[in-house]
Amino acid sequence: DLPANSFGHFLCSTQSGFVANPGGSSGNLCLQGAIGRFVGPGQVMNSGFDGTFSLTVDSSAFPTPTGTVSAVSGEAWYFQAWFRDFGPTSNFSNGIQVTFD
Numbered sequence: 105d106l107p108a109n110s111f112g113h114f115l116c117s118t119q120s121g122f123v124a125n126p127g128g129s130s131g132n133l134c135l136q137g138a139i140g141r142f143v144g145p146g147q148v149m150n151s152g153f154d155g156t157f158s159l160t161v162d163s164s165a166f167p168t169p170t171g172t173v174s175a176v177s178g179e180a181w182y183f184q185a186w187f188r189d190f191g192p193t194s195n196f197s198n199g200i201q202v203t204f205d
Contacts (some may be wrong), residue, residue: 105156106156107155107189108151108155111149111150112157112185112188113142114186115135115139115184117135117138117139118180118181118182119136120136121133121135121136129186129193129194129195129196131194132196134182134184134196134198135184138168141167142159142167143167157185166181177205180203181204182201183200184197184198185197
């Protein structure tokens with residue numbers, strides 16, 4: 105449910121959290137700790153006419169501030185999209201938790 109033709113990318117972390125309106129954004133960040141950004145080739149996306157984007161990721165190469173890492177069995181990772189919102193601000197999608205087997 106993103107604005108049409110909005111640019112954005114996904115974020116990930118092994119820690120959930122709550123930060124209201126970080127950096128002046130309109131939304132809330134649901135991640136904390138070492139937050140990785142999916143900004144490699146093809147990972148910054150446009151929501152297009154229908155206001156959506158999705159990304160298939162490699163669980164052996166999740167981004168972190170110090171490089172990529174693999175998800176470990178039993179480990180929970182948290183994901184959230186960060187996107188350009190209406191006007192001069194950004195916003196965040198709902199966060200999700202994924203536990204790896």
